[in-house]
Amino acid sequence: MINDDFTVKMLGRCSVASPLKLSSISGDGVFNYITDEERVLYDNSLSNFLKCKETGEMPISFEKAGPREKLFFEPAKTKVAIVTCGGLCPGLNNVIRSLVMELNYRYKITRVIGIQYGYEGLISKYNHSFIDLTPKMVENISLMGGTILGSSRGNQDVPEMVDTLENNNINILFCIGGDGTLRGANDLSNEIAARGLKISVIGIPKTIDNDIGYIEKSFGFETAFSIARDIIRDAHNEAVGAYNGIALIKLMGRDSGFIAANATLSMQEVNYVIIPEMDFELHGGRGFLKELRKRLEERRHALIVVAEGAGQHLFESGDVTKDASGNVKHKDIGLFLKDKIAEEFEHKKFPYSLKYIDPSYIIRSAAANANDSKFCSLLAQNAVHGAMAGKTGCVVGYWNHAFTYLPIPIAVKERKKINLESELWWNVLETTGQPVTMKT
Amino acid sequence: MINDDFTVKMLGRCSVASPLKLSSISGDGVFNYITDEERVLYDNSLSNFLKCKETGEMPISFEKAGPREKLFFEPAKTKVAIVTCGGLCPGLNNVIRSLVMELNYRYKITRVIGIQYGYEGLISKYNHSFIDLTPKMVENISLMGGTILGSSRGNQDVPEMVDTLENNNINILFCIGGDGTLRGANDLSNEIAARGLKISVIGIPKTIDNDIGYIEKSFGFETAFSIARDIIRDAHNEAVGAYNGIALIKLMGRDSGFIAANATLSMQEVNYVIIPEMDFELHGGRGFLKELRKRLEERRHALIVVAEGAGQHLFESGDVTKDASGNVKHKDIGLFLKDKIAEEFEHKKFPYSLKYIDPSYIIRSAAANANDSKFCSLLAQNAVHGAMAGKTGCVVGYWNHAFTYLPIPIAVKERKKINLESELWWNVLETTGQPVTMKT
Amino acid sequence: MINDDFTVKMLGRCSVASPLKLSSISGDGVFNYITDEERVLYDNSLSNFLKCKETGEMPISFEKAGPREKLFFEPAKTKVAIVTCGGLCPGLNNVIRSLVMELNYRYKITRVIGIQYGYEGLISKYNHSFIDLTPKMVENISLMGGTILGSSRGNQDVPEMVDTLENNNINILFCIGGDGTLRGANDLSNEIAARGLKISVIGIPKTIDNDIGYIEKSFGFETAFSIARDIIRDAHNEAVGAYNGIALIKLMGRDSGFIAANATLSMQEVNYVIIPEMDFELHGGRGFLKELRKRLEERRHALIVVAEGAGQHLFESGDVTKDASGNVKHKDIGLFLKDKIAEEFEHKKFPYSLKYIDPSYIIRSAAANANDSKFCSLLAQNAVHGAMAGKTGCVVGYWNHAFTYLPIPIAVKERKKINLESELWWNVLETTGQPVTMKT
Amino acid sequence: MINDDFTVKMLGRCSVASPLKLSSISGDGVFNYITDEERVLYDNSLSNFLKCKETGEMPISFEKAGPREKLFFEPAKTKVAIVTCGGLCPGLNNVIRSLVMELNYRYKITRVIGIQYGYEGLISKYNHSFIDLTPKMVENISLMGGTILGSSRGNQDVPEMVDTLENNNINILFCIGGDGTLRGANDLSNEIAARGLKISVIGIPKTIDNDIGYIEKSFGFETAFSIARDIIRDAHNEAVGAYNGIALIKLMGRDSGFIAANATLSMQEVNYVIIPEMDFELHGGRGFLKELRKRLEERRHALIVVAEGAGQHLFESGDVTKDASGNVKHKDIGLFLKDKIAEEFEHKKFPYSLKYIDPSYIIRSAAANANDSKFCSLLAQNAVHGAMAGKTGCVVGYWNHAFTYLPIPIAVKERKKINLESELWWNVLETTGQPVTMKT
DSSP states (O other), rough: OOOOOOEEEEEEOEEOSSSOOSSSTTTSSSOOOOOOOOEEEEEEHHHHHHHHHHHHHOOOOEESSOOOOSSSGGGGOOEEEEEEEEEEEETTTHHHHHHHIIIITTTOOOEEEEESGGGGGGGGGGGOOEEEOHHHTTTGGSSSOOOOTOOOOOOOOOHHHHHHHHHOOOOEEEEEEEEHHHHHHHHHHHHHHHTTTOEEEEEEEOOOTOOOOOOOOOHHHHHHHHHHHHHHHHHHHHHTTTTEEEEEOOOOOOEEEEHHHHHHSSSTTOOOOOEEEEOOOSSSSHHHHHHHHHHHHHHHHEEEEEEEETTTGGGGOOOOOOOSSSOOOOOOOHHHHHHHHEEEHHHOOOEEEEEEEEHHHHTTTSSEEEEEEHHHHHHHHHHHHHHHHHSSSSSEEEEEEEEEEEEEEHHHHSSSSTTTTTTHHHHHHHHOOEEEEEOO | OOOGGOOOSSSSOEEEOOSSSEEEEETTTSOBOOOOOOOEEEEEEHHHHHHHHOOOOOOOOEOOSSSSSSSSSSSGGOOEEEOOOOOOOHHHHHHHHHHHHHHIIIIIOOOOOEEEEEGGGGGGGGGOOOEEEOOOHTTTTGGSSSSSTTTSSSSHHHHHHHHHHHHOOOOOEEEEHHHHHHHHHHHHHHHHTTTOOOOEEEEEEOTTTOTTTSOOTTHHHHHHHHHHHHHHHHHHHHHHHHTEEEEEEEEEOSSOEEEEHHHHSSSSSSSSSEEOOOOOOSSTTTTTHHHHHHHHHHHHEEEEEEEETTTTGGGGGOOOBBTTTTTOOOOOOHHHHHHHHHHHHHTTTTOOOOEEOOHHHHHTTOOHOOOHHHHHHHHHHHHHHHTTEEESEEEEEETTTTEEEEEHHHHHBBHHHOOSSSSSHHHHHHHHOOOOOOOO | OGGGGGOOEESSOOEESSOOOOOOOOOOOOOOOOOOOOEEEEEEEEEHHHHHHHHHEEEOOOEEOSOEEEESOOOOGOEEEEEESSOOOTTTTHHHHEEEEEEIIIIIIOOOOEESGGGGGGGGGGGGOEEOHHHHHTTTTGGGGOOTTBBOOOOOOOHHHHHHHHHTTEEEEEEEOOHHHHHHHHHHHHHHHHOOOOOOHHHHHHOOOOOOOTOOTTHHHHHHHHHHHHHHHHHHHHHHHHHHHHHHEEEOOOOOOHHHHHHHHSSSSSSEOOOOTTBOOOOOOOHHHHHHHHHHHHHHHEEEEETTEEEGSSSSOOOOOOOTTBBBOOHHHHHHHHHHHHHHHHHHOOOEEEEOOOHHHHHHSSSOHHHHHHHHHHHHHHHHHHHHHTTEEEEEEEEEEEEEEEEHHHHSSSBOOTTTSSSHHHHHHHOOOOSOOOOO | OOGGGGGGGESSSSOOEEEOOBBBSTSSOOBBBBOOOOEESSOOHHHHHHHHHHHHHOOOOOEEEEOOOOSSSSSGGGGEEEEEOSSTTTHHHHHHHHHHHHHIIIIIIOOOOOOOOGGGSGGGGGGOOEEOHHHHHTTTGGGSOOOTBOOOOOOOOOHHHHHHHHHOOOOOEEEEEHHHHHOOOHHHHHHHTTOOOEEEEEEEETTTTOOOOOSOTTTTTHHHHHHHHHHHHHHHHHTTTTTTEEEEEEEEEEOOOOHHHHHHHTTTOOSEHHHHOOOOOOOSSTSHHHHHHHHHHHHSSSEEEEEEETTGGGGGGOOOOOOOSBOOOOOOHHHHHHHHHHHHHHHTTTOEEEEEOOOOHHHEEEEEEOOHHOOOOOOOOHHHHHHTEEEEEEEEEEEETTTEEEHHHHHHHBBBBOOTTTTTHHHHHHHHHSSSOOOO
């Protein structure tokens, strides 16, 4: 009685024997195939167990990812395409590399093509060619950031994209991208189903902000906050190096403050973390500017981390604009705060020195660190297992240390955010010592 | 009906109000105190849920760590000691720093002392003095590896150690160390109980090998395999840089191959991973040396990672020797393999070039990376919460993304090892392409 | 017959025996004291030798730095002050550390104070206190960027500063800073001389841009272009990751392009380097924008490095403004170029994607790399040798692998710039492949 | 009247116009060709100038490297080979990359082959194939350590190697290697001359130890001591982390202690530096072991750096053995010292804890840092300029900030060593505080 929303779609019955030499019994020293029935609990508290037991309710759970005994696609006849969309994120090349390696060496699929510059590569007018992806070609790419396929923002015409897949005899499409990309992937899979085609569309969620629902962590996120940590460490030198020195660092985080919060917890010199989930005032007795001045008077320096999507309520309302990916285009809170601090302190003739740091592209373009590299590899391998078993319209997720398959609509339903009542945010407050609220 | 083995001991009733300003209700925007009843499931599979529901069995679960509303110790009267034991591990200074910071700034405890050179520091004949630990003193130590307290191996006389604690009016002792240290901590807590004293002894598990039971990950482990990854990346250059070039890297892993396995998964150039959990032969038709030669003949280079405790069955039996910590002293498989390869290939006049790399102390002495730094901080804070609430004879663990309290006897019952039938090991086999078994 | 301009001023006759146990004869295995007569040639070409020989002209040469046999100051009675001025630069803490260590351990001078926040610290109205600098306090600071003394821009009232030195019985003042700071140091030494005081003022040139005359390299410069190299490496990923992708990196270089040029030579993916020494046009048939578009049409990506002081001729003329240090405040060429590219390509409906990266404070606040650390140490030690020997109004320089003493007026006479006809610039042109000129 | 020893051999008259578009006049904004007459002084002291002027002696000078106006080889007819010999050294791939790039893009030479596994690749019995080297193939190799060509130790039959060059119509051979390799290159150039062939043989000196005469620095050396610096920084944690803790680090340095000395100067925690140039005793009243114990008793920890070739006088004499490159095979002083310390302290029942670290291959296999990358590039470009101008039997050197051409016999005449009376060694003594001598 699994909740329908959490049930992954299949292209059809699986009848092809997997070329992987795994087992179905325990104790023979060989890893077992994962069955479609293996599932991972969403809520792993004892109290939820007791509640469900009492009410008879079925707890929410996710399908466990992994190699299936029977495949939908016959390896010898399968052709695969890979596309990367949206902004750069550490680990893209690792994912591409591992998809190619897993397809080639484990499933013996040699026809793998790369689609260039995101979904544009599936639209003829852009005239981007395909790239043949071989193990030789991808061997060393994981040491470099970026994506060898190029990327672009925004969705494209769904029927034409499906035409392209069809005309090129693509059987499996891996879409690596954020929630816009995943919505596009879902549209593709619906159009494919409507046409009665048998093409698997698998999403590999890429969000440097780590803000996709029901997914514990996304690739590149740890690398992102790790690099941010080093930048914060040094920015602290700028703050203490001047009288009333302020270092203001804008980090990524369009709708959520996960990078800001985690970077802060890994380098505990930050005095203020300002995130999109948080309401605050600039002016007034308990406002941020008053608070900042008080700190400077006491300690003579301050280190501020602000997530790019924070403080949108401070801007004059107006028409909402969106970028090519459909993301609401946020006003730049970093430069805004810089100006407001200057305005306030110059007006009050309060001496200060502010250094503004925006490391966004430095972080996005970096290579994945060790833990992310491992994660990307396993994520990609599980994407291949799912695709070969005929799953479609789903993403590969990660929950409580297990890889999962999750229908795209569930994954993109709403962005994951920091709960201000959670342990994570409390830890940030404890670490920074900043007031619980900065408004009257 | 929680299984007794998993129930944490308490010094007594908690009646002191916590100085932390938290909440007990949801929805007020303030983090809630954690109650002793909140627990985390050990097995988070749906099938275990269904089984337990059917059989009425209570699933195994761990007490959730976190700040309690009522404390056992009155902050103003509390004196705390910290000791670090065993070999270096990245993150020791981070743990020390966060203990001091949390005690000082959150619980307003200013009397914190550091015991020097491990348990030796509690024994008078060694004559090591105590160190007063202040926020100022520990402020920057997390940027450095090692431990500012110094360390030593081995346990010491338990009654005398308790005498020292008693004579110095210590109320809480944090023991940071491996399973030998934790066993010692348990002995201390038993002796304390036998004397009717009220001293909390809290273990903070330190194992660079990540081999403590019921604990998902230990601090320093990620840093360790991350540094190993970089070393493997470059060692690959040594292997391909010579005709029949072999790079042989010995990594840590006394009884388990977690570092070797994870480093391999994060840098996929390794051809053979040899771990303690694995049986293998050197000679014979399917033995390692034959296999290695075959690879060299085909590819002209090979990259081998061996965990320090692997292949003990290959040594002549004899009296088992132990180090000061009580760990069985393993023979050095790294140099042994190096010699055996030389012996074999020189005998057969097979030209080769072998480079041997033992980065052990380079890894152990490094500073924690960003993710480990965050982890150490939260681990230490939860150790403080537990101690203040009068818990004793327990360690702070981590399971399914939650910090836990775990009785020491459970944690040290048996060392965590890689199951050769698990997904982790299968991933290693897939990545390296090494044979499932290397014995006849 | 040494040219007067290159002769270093002395406070008086040196009659105190140095506490360093060095030698005056060769062959005894002990390093020899350096005499004031040892000098290093400015021009080390054979042709200059031949020319001078023929004409009888004395070649330009610099006094060699190093320990002198006789000192001007008696260590036991000497009190020393250190001040850091201007923007951050990697290595400041290394210099401070080595000054303190050399004074303490070699010359047995224990009274060393740090002046806070630059020259402000010598002016009473700012009310910044002095810091006692001990070996213990500075032991680990070289692992961190920034300056533990704090800094500020701008000169202060010279007579009052001399009053402060006099009132505090300071015998030696080390001024670490750029050319503004050094000019200030020269003014101090003149005022001191006018008052008949015996205070040595020694400048330690700090210019991340490496633009001080007659000095081969300044500390922090290598660290700066090394970090820039890594940022360029990753920025390349942003450029190739988009169709007509442009990565535009603004590096330091107010009046000279040394950082931009050296970073480019160490990471050869850059396509255009734009520096202050260079004249160029934006528009027109051979202008930069046309050139850029041509490249994008051919290669679909471009990587541009621009030094912050480049292209000032492109801005509307107006009143020149200066910062507190007296540096001409340059308009921001980085954002200007970004806007101009956008303007041009949007107007022409040429699709492109531009990522702008300004790593300035990330670089300035970093710790010194290994080679700079060594350099800072030796630089500081030579500053101490010079001061103890009564030299004043001079800086410690470096030329043809030897440390030198150089009168301040010579060092600040004009800023070192890249000669567009030099091998360095030619190497940049060869590496980037950019046109020799980008103007009609 | 240039000293013959310093005069570079030429294959013949140069009559081909260079395809580089340089200038011969100053002031036109274009870099000038370098003439064969431009030379760099060896001794750049003023006193040497005065002495030579007085005696009429011609000072020693080196031919300046750089692009010549007339070439010996016609680009369209030129075929080039590259070989790498000996142990790994950071920067090998950078040199290969820049040779290929310079030949292709500047001199329009497309026929460039790589010889595999050192000189073996020129001998038929080894059966190593040639590799075509294209810009595409070498584009990213500078980000990786090692050599894509592979390497081997030892010289091979000179006539057969020349046969191979001749049979394959090679016009230019670049030999990248240490002094053994360079001697081999000289033999090749002599044999070529004897046969009346016109093949240029250019050596690019590779010595991680930086021990080649008349050459200021060799590529990879800075990277080597920079990595060593980080290892020393962390090894210090091992030393202070134990009671009477000793960290013993063996660094490279077969006959000279440059790496040990420079690493020490860049990370000033080292207490003893032991190098090949230095005589010392283990036992006796002023011997190293007594000295070490004294320090431990006072400070409770010690950090020792030993160069691999140090202390050879301590070993029992016996037959000298050599490695394939002809280097005297040194006994392992690192493990020897470790054993002797253990022997002494265990005998005397002096408690201690020793950690032994040998990072040799970790350092050798690393990628070049930024400064070395730049250096490798310019070094390779100057090698190409020299070869195209028909120079042969020479190496590309570096002196007083200029690239030079130097006859091989001069370069390999004797290994550069640390003069114990020099400033460098004095700086080491000052930094470590170790006794000037450790013998009675």
